[in-house]
Amino acid sequence: MSEPIEKKEMDKAYNPADNEARWYAFWNEKGYFTPKIDQNQKPWVCIMPPPNVTGALHQGHALFVSIEDALTRWHRMKGEPTLWLPGTDHASISTEVVIEKLIWKEQKKSKNEMGREAFLARVWAWMDEYQGVIRQQLEKLGASADWTRDAFTMDAKRQRAVKVAFKRLFDEGLIYRAARIVNWCPGSLTVISDLEVEMKEEVSSLWYVRYPIKGEADRYVTVATTRPETMMGDTAVAVSPKDARYADLVGKTLILPLVGREIPLIADEGVEAEFGTGAVKVTPGHDPLDFEIGQRHKLPIINVMNPNASLNENGGQYAGLDRFEARKRVVADLEAGGYLVKMEPYTHNVPYSEKADVPIEPLVKEQWWVKIAPLAEPALQAAYDGRVKFVPDRFKKTYTDWMENIHDWAISRQLFWGHRVPVWFCDNCGHTTCTLEESLDKCESCGSTDKIWQDPDVLDTWFSSGMWPFSTLGWPDQTEDLAYFYPGSVLETGPDIIFFWVARMIMFGIHFMGEVPFQTVYLHGLVKDEKGQKMSKSKGNVIDPLETVAEFGSDALRFTLLTGSTPGVDVKLSLTKMADSRNFANKLWNATRFITLSGTDNLSYQPPTLELAETLADRWIISRYQQLTTDVTRLIEQFQLGEAGRLLYDFLWSEFCDWYIEVSKLRLNSPDPAIKQSAQQVLCAVLEGSLRLLHPFMPFLTEELWHHLPHQGEALIVAPWPTPTEQPDTEAIAKFEAVQAVIKGIRNAKSEAKVESKRVAAIIAPHTEYRALFVGEADTIIRLAGVEATKLDILDPAATIEAPRQAVSIVTDGATVYLPLADMLDLDVERTRLGREIEAARKEVEKGENTLANSSFVDRAPANVVAKERERLASNRERLTKLEERLKDLS
């Protein structure tokens, strides 16, 4: 494929839609996204967080693509074998919920009515349909990911990897089965992990219920509860052992109201005497704390709930009622029976299932668990000793705090969609067989062939995600990819999945590969709307990335997200910011258009070094470009992409376009072709280099513009990242800034004095050492300040001159400038203006004098700071003197 560019005249405005698809196809077909394995070079590797197939593309995707692609492109340009490995996630429970709804809509059938196989067939069909959509969307954003290695967490290779990992943990005794209190989601009818539980504040009531003491008429123990509907499952009442109020009652038997069952009054450390009445009903089947108390006191466990959170047969007269309906009835009956002492309004946190958005029900169930301590310990060490670094650093604490208090991980889910638990039970001998095979012929213990059945559960989706850094590279096979690309370099993701995902990857990476899966974890913020609110459909504040791409271009979206972001900080996105970025793209388009319109087609490529410089402005812009290169490189190394982007924006717009291009117009107009060409060379060289620096931020635009300019190599995406080869000429920078000061001063004075004519006369009285500078830059001043060419007078500092009376005067560090405006100038206005300036200058002088009069400053501050302060004072004094003299002249 040849370069997809037509060297026709560029349009007046940049149209991203024309460009972006064209260049993406070109890059992709050229194979630039696929790294070449080179054993002599260390690769740079980033494994993409796999998006859910279910999800429509949102700004969070746009943000991670912007960041990861920028890093990827940067490393690629640095010449490293660069792998950004893409993929998608089966997202077990999320997908299952989506498909359930879909099937309900289509066929009015539940997944259970439909059956496992039919349901899974439907999911796979759906996957086939939508799998490609996310990829296309990522491509639209410019993701330069290696699609030849595209992976899916449920494809055949990953399925095998999961089984191998499971079996290994199983054989090592790190996966076990146990009945514990778990978080049951009555919405999706599965167990979920602690991490999938979300606490929501809710206004409810605290009911005070009295439990009669057996055999003692009119004596009660009053308990406070938020969940009266579970009282049919009560198997004790507990108080604090330190609570004197109940000391003599401990050991007595209570009668459970409404039920009549006898339960003991026990003392347990877990009870807080200060809360409520100090007595708590113990329901080991439906509360985590009660479960623990129950274990300690060997209390029976009574489960009163069905899977859908209606009461079961143990609920007596409430059986069949939903838990909240049962609550109402129980309370009413308690009240009727005289058991309800009082009821207080009470606000507390209720655990909700994140995915199904219903309150979870703690239940005792048998599940598969991962024994986490042996995995967590080395994963914690890796963070302590810095083998894994966090950017920003504070997230290291988030990680270690959690890891230090980690609990065993419940990994089985009562779902259809996911990796099936590779374990068979034997009803004959009770043995469990874990196998990598699709099916099992006979129990490995007793040999039974007809009493065996596979565990119907699937694995927590994060089990397969946790293996992503190596399963994508071919593990458990010893592939070339695995040997070369593992461990990765950077893992880039959101802080919301540090525990879900990052922690599990580190644990699994160390356990299965013996090495941390990545050196750096970069955490980005969340994308919010312009008011800082989370974008959501219900709020109607969603900015759809594809719509923004269509309107402003992918580059504009990327640039906005990158420059609006600091690591770990939320990004507020607004349409005005998008417009700014689009304008920036247009600015560069037009700068390039201007340069090429001057006729640069036959120019050969030249690197932007001082060798090219003919003029002061050349030396200035090239030196500034070199400084920029150093700064941008340093910032990207530090993951400060936002700062780097802003630097590029400022340089290109405020320095290159506003000053350098304007200055260069003088030479572009020269009748001497050599002069014209020397200007063109610098324009092209600096712009070409800047486009390289900008490429990771705005890949499409820069690639297009680069091809319009003289260049070497076949594409910008693989052009070398610039490295400065010489020292910037700081003297030239200072000199040019002195010229800028004079030009700005004249412009300002003209504007303030409301000068009508475009061209004015000017007299420059330079300081001795600046005379040559201003004489040399006379043309620049004439053009950029709007001075009449024949009426610019640069005085000889040696000669005494009479300053013109009817003139505005401008005092800069390098010169005093007079604009003789004759009748146009109102002297009163000029005197007032000078008065203001004198006032300001005097303040500066006073400030400097005070600082330097302070002996402790002079003694203790570093010499260079004191010297700088002295210089500043001297120059302010001189300025003040000049202004005062001028005012005297005018009075």
Place this chain on the structure above:
RNA sequence: GGGCAGUUAGCUCAGUUGGUAGAGCGCCACGCUUACACCGUGGAUGUCAGAGGUUCGAGCCCUCUACUGCCCACCA
């Protein structure tokens, strides 16, 4: 209850080791100067949340307070 961020110009945000406060948008005034009105030139606007402290010097370091946001947590 514990922890972590944030509080800088009307708005959105920068501010690298402490050394005279910045950008974009918006606003005001000019302006079609042979790239760009998605533009140019000029201008106005800040007790850097508050109070202490360290220092010759603090937006940056320390302490406390206030408000905002997020994370973690089995007081029923």
